[in-house]
Amino acid sequence: MICCLNPDCLDPLNPNGKKLCQSCSTPLVPLLRNRFRVIRVLSDEGGFGRTYLSEDTDKLNERCVIKQLAPKFQGTWSQKKAMDLFAEEAKRLQELGEHPQIPTLIAYFEQENCLYLVQQFVHGHNLLKELQQRKAYKPGEIQAILLHLLPVLKFIHDRGVIHRDIKPENIIRRHGDGRLSLIDFGSSKQLTVKAKSKVGTSIGSHGYSPLEQIRDGKAYPASDLFGLGATCFHLLTGTSPFALWMEFGYGWVNDWRQYLRTPLSAELDFILDKLLKKDLPQRYQSADEVIQDLTPKQPLALSSAGQTSRKLPATQAPFLPARYTLLRSLVLVAAFVLLFGFKESWYQQYHQIQTTVLSKLMHFRQNSDKGNAGLGRLPNNTFKKISLASTIKGDEKSVLSVAISPDGQIIASSGDRDRIIKLWNLTTGKQIRILAGHSQRVNVVTISPDNQTLVSGSDDKTITVWNLTTGKEIRTLIGHSDSVQALAISPDGKTLVSGSDDNTIKVWNLATGRLRRTLTGHRFWVRSVAISPDGETLASGSFDKTIKIWYLSKDYPIRTLTGNTETITSVAISPDGKILASGSRDRTIKLWNLATGAKIRTLIGHAETVTSIAISPDGNTLASASRDRTIKLWNLATGETIRTLLGHADTVTSITFRPDGKTLVTGSEDSTIKIWHLSD
Structure with a gap:
């Protein structure tokens, strides 16, 4: 089959060998840039172009994704804005594609008055489709999603990029290993002094994008963290933030707990609540802050004799970040090693430290459960x-x-x-x-x-x-x-x-x-x-x-x-x-x-x-x-x-x-x- 590249074509698939589209009579292109074979439409961008599933003939027909920009209104402000965003997306993918959870840029070119961006195909389902299949996620799964995505957000934020459109549709779980990939950097914005000081264009998705982004066009790392919180809320409750926004505006974030199906742990409740703060200063300001609060916490001390404490619902239990704990010691040691001992990329360093710390904690937990003192006795080696x-x-x-x-x-x-x-x-x-x-x-x-x-x-x-x-x-x-x-x-x-x-x-x-x-x-x-x-x-x-x-x-x-x-x-x-x-x-x-x-x-x-x-x-x-x-x-x-x-x-x-x-x-x-x- 040959796919017609006219973004307005109602029936773009044609039998092989055809020269003109049987639906709209547009000339058919067997290979874009003599390399990419378009298979079918993945999504429609409403007249500005389409996204296609394609094959790269230079790489043994490896699957790839082609995004097309074909604006109807030549010379207009809308066309220029769309072209600027498209070019920015290509630039972002080229810079960020080194991360294993971000698609890599394969090509960027113009052909027959259209712009084309070719990127790596992530084989899997987005989290919205996954939610539709399973109806809701458990709290432990939400915590796992946070742990998988926060390092990706840290990576892009450290490079001055704000995604601006974090939502379930833009997160794909890969079929091969279940790893989560972040896609669609078309709304991303370089974090420059100009961007921070000038009111920009509102870009994002209502319900998932925070007030400062929708109202003022301003975006910060904390703006992406709001989107991550809204995504987790949607997956956890099955309730769409967009539907709530349409009915209540930003009022829903003040009483988001009423949509829960089961109570949350005090830790996850605290984290989601802080991710969903309407006012920017009250929200988490960096992915690092969230990662720190996701690590195991020191239990609260019991109240002194004679004192009474207010009993809170499970989802509103008091919460304090960890202080002088085993984890804190391990993190400090790891940070020292990171600063003075490693010569790998930041992502490898982060992952290695995360692995070491969590492994130590799991080992400590395992042996503590057995009633052993300290880290427990070493087992007899078979080998x-x-x-x-x-x-x-x-x-x-x-x-x-x-x-x-x-x-x-x-x-x-x-x-x-x-x-x-x-x-x-x-x-x-x-x-x-x-x-x-x-x-x-x-x-x-x-x-x-x-x-x-x-x-x-x-x-x-x-x-x-x-x-x-x-x-x-x-x-x-x-x-x-x-x-x-x-x-x-x-x-x-x-x-x-x-x-x-x-x-x-x-x-x-x-x-x-x-x-x-x-x-x-x-x-x-x-x-x-x-x-x-x-x-x-x-x-x-x-x-x-x-x-x-x-x-x-x-x-x-x-x-x-x-x-x-x-x-x-x-x-x-x-x-x-x-x-x-x-x-x-x-x-x-x-x-x-x-x-x-x-x-x-x-x-x-x-x-x-x-x-x-x-x-x-x-x-x-x-x-x-x-x-x-x-x-x-x-x-x-x-x-x-x-x-x-x-x-x-x-x-x-x-x-x-x-x-x-x-x-x-x-x-x-x-x-x-x-x-x-x-x-x-």
Whole structure:
């Protein structure tokens, strides 16, 4: 199909080969700038242009977003203002695109009296669409959203940029890892003396933009923080700030608590209330201030004997920021190290300090819960020596998935940018070959027990089966209606299971490619699957926060495991088939009795989302990877932490054991694969 670029065209999609649009007779452009193929309209900007989903033919048809500016009224003030804002957006993206949660600028050009801005495509759903699917968010999820977005706002504010349009539609949760990305810098404004002193044009969204921005056209870091607070309010209550603004103006921010469905903690109540202050001086002035108040707080002292205190509702409980606490000490030490010891970018420094502080706090909490004094006793180590054997440069952007062949000789990896699978010699770290065939990102790879077959799942909705020895494609399995995110092969090598963002699980005959059955029951994306050693039981984890247990021979689940407050990111089954382990975005790992579904224990230690887990071949050790950049090894029997491995510079996305249990391989968003040697 060819998409017409006339912003007023009512039916822009045309069959290939057409020269003129069948709807409006506008000449069709097969490739913009001889490079970009426009696929379909994403949004309409009301006569000033459209936003299109497109393909970059210079990058193996990688998806991208093209924003078009085609103002109708040439030479008018409106046209000039629109062109200025468009140019500013391109400039902002060029400056800010180094941040992993902001789309990068690919191109900016003029063609046939229209301006075009090409930027990175973020594959996922915006938070408004997510809200419409799930109706409301829990307080813990709101806190996670704040922690994910505040560092992004700090990043842009430190560079003198105000976004000016923070709202759920402009925040996208990426399909691959759940990370939140901030988009649409078309309303952003450079924070200059002129901008601060001169009354400007009102830009933003009513209900999400504060008084100073809508009335006076002035924008400050605190203005974006109001938008963030209004966004969190909308997600938490399901009530639109725009609808409230239309009825009450800014009066709704004074009694926002009446729209709550459940009471909030004192901490979150205080933070939201301060984010939503109508008057600028009473509001948070920087993202740093909010981050500081989001950290664990010192409990309030009890009132003195004989004194009485006013009892407040749960959502209006008294609140005091932390003072002389363990956290404060850690932050001071971290700040000292930041000033004098690091030579990385500010974002890496911030993330590393955040990870260190949260890890210490989680470790302190875990051991305190056990009744141990101080930081608790150190557990007995299963491994006497753990060393980083080698590091492989895996992909130009990030490594999404790694798998080891059953003979322990080959590593297979897939990356975020490439549509290919790379095979590596595990011993030497040398690349063996590249497997190409998918048309979009490859999310997951796995290898059959007989060492003959590699299977890959992709954003192109297909599964490809490859000959591992020759690298030749055997067949492509078609059936899913959205990205394929999870794969597992039965121990006898006969059955392939796939999980997808279409909320389904499909069971295939691996030898023939025939679809045996489709399992339905999850209400959201299926991101992880695991098959028991006897080949009879399947476990699946989903964004709906549940784990489902299935008989592979049946079309319905045996049971559903609940209790997680966040997305299930990974599942694994022990070699004896007795224990099911699950990792979650709530930063925990849970162990379950696979036969009964009873929860055995919860492992706490990571400071960020647990992205991937694996159990050693001997069943003694569980390995976990996280967005906190660490790998943790746990004693599966006791739940104690054995060791924490440091070395990756970004999210660790995938983890797997070599069949002999002596080697661990990890992939990361830092574009590397690391090989770790474990010895008794």
